[in-house]
Amino acid sequence: MAVFKIIKGEYKNKDAIKNVITYIWGKEEENKTPNNIFGALGVDYENINLTISQFEKIQRVYRKDSGKRILHIVVGFSKKEVFSLQQYLSIGYDIAKLFGGEHQVFFGLHENRKNKMHIHFAVNPVNVYTGEKIHWQKQDIVQLNENVRQIVLKYRAKNIKNRKIYWWHLLESREI
Template sequence: MAIIEFINGRNKTYTGLRRAIDYILRDDKTAFSLYGGFNCDVDNALNEFVMTKRHYNKETGRQYIHFVQSFSNREGISPETAKAIADELLLMDKFKGFQMVYATHTDKPHLHTHFILNTVNSYTGMKWKMSKEDLQELKDYSDEICRRYGLIVTHGKKGSHIDRGEYRTMEKGHSWKHELFLAVSEAKRYAISREDFIDKLKQLGYQTEWSDNRKYITFTNIDGKKCRNRKLYPPERFTKEALEQRFELNAVKLDKQVSKAKFEGLLSAIKLFETDGGMGMDHKNTYPLSQMENAAGADDILNAKQNTGLNWEKESGHEM
């Protein structure tokens, strides 16, 4: 079965809208064949969302709706099937005329599809509304699709509204393995060679054992806990071969000065979160990368750090 969750949040700025779209399309979470645009071009979705709002003079209030369709890891469905189910879900009459970007994520044991919906209807100019009856109809429609794909539909909690913090805690949790996953992902994002990758992980607090004589890479955190690369999810993105291919691509595509500055900014942000967390904490934060991801996303923290500093309350206005 699939569970529908609406992620509550203020969602009142174009900055937040851009961030949400960027997040669900991240290449460490999805793939080109697993995302799409509904009533819009996925590559130009932000601009098209804004054009619709301006056309109808409805730029205030909530800018987008974020909901997730999640599947149990016991279902055994493929990412392609999860994406196909999402495609069919959008054919529901409730979504007619609404623009949407959606992406099936494969970075967790349970497959799930994120949907970012423009709150202004491109056909009518009406703003999005959802009653309890509408939510139940959406859940029933989702269940009907799942049945057609041979998934078991059970009774119980099948959908609700939860706040963003609850969802991210449920999705990721705070664990040393998830913290390691984030560290390896960041090192992978900026490294241009195996040696550079190992060095960046060292700066992030991890020792890396990468030997040509061993099949797997072993990572060790500051507490001595070990984890092999095959335990990171999805494992095919963290094989030696996949990492080497990414390093080669980075060496060609990345601007070395910009990349260096961003990684140094990441290290500076981590120091803030390790001390008082940048969030008023009075103790050392064991999982700074997880906390950063939950709070605002690493990119936003880096931008704030490099410009005017961290200001978590300044999410207002309509800047893009």
């Protein structure tokens, strides 16, 4: 069963962006990123320092470099939900597009110790065009969860015929 989760955390300190992006970059042993499957919209993802500085620059330009600095979202897949690396990358981009091209998004595919795949997303809460921060209500999170679920179901349909469809669970529904 796939899982959508907004990671709890205030992410208000000055190193929040660096910490989340470095974690997603996944160079630690227990946090492997298979075959360097990364993607991004609105930022460079070939150079970690450039990615971090581009997130920070948008926040400085709009003077929104206080409060919540980054959103950390995870979409996890069960062992029954097996996709090719290209499909995981496509899923990542489809989910990143849910932010309408208005927010910088960096993501990376991880594999945990139990060989379960999951995609981490770092989202800049500051809109690159308006400078406004994301202020989600419960219904916004429910809709995001449903949109992510539909994306994964689309890829499952390509891979799995006549299998039971697992429903996503909204693990956190608090305002951000």
